[in-house]
Amino acid sequence: MHELGVVFRIIDDLTELGKENELEKIHSVTLELGEVSGVVPSLLTDAWKWAADRTELMKGAELIIETLPAVTFCEDCKSEYETVAYGKICPKCGSNHTYLLKGNEFMIKEIAAT
Template identity: 35%
Template sequence: MSLTEGVVRILEDQAAEHGFTRVKTVWLEIGELSTVVPESMEFCFDAVARGNPLTEGAKLEIIRVPGTAWCMDCSKSVHVTSRVDLCPDCGGAKLAVTTGEEMRIKEMEVE
């Protein structure tokens, strides 16, 4: 719930800065390796947005970002589903996560 409240606060800050009065759609990127559960964000967004003239009725679109890492053993970018995965190509353990940990507002449609 607190993450969703944070998203709404960011929208309120942006509305004050840029002068829009209503958010119609928010596109939120959520990484596969983040601790954020997209379904929970969708559920909480409806609850948090309700009663707020800026966000009430706004649609939340979740963009899921796959987890990827750079394998330092075989020099390949590979898909991972956990921070402790081994390289699916060579079995190496020296992986540096490159995507999938993020949660950010990518885009919004406003009036």
């Protein structure tokens, strides 16, 4: 829902990085996006195209999104399971004493630039 706001944040971060590294052009940006990060990849890509084209540094840069699977851990039976398929209830023992191990990441992994 707030993909555009998130894109502005990425652009701010990369503008700073561009200055630090004296970059002329960023050609591509690779993100790592957890399955349950709450960000919708297609909306993010659309927002990126619009916003990146308004900057010199990132104009036309490709946004590459790598999805990371979400995994939940059950404290009662000590098992791990897929969060997207089962949610908060452990499919093995039915417990709700579970917590997310990974899957809410939202990282800028790397950029290709000159």
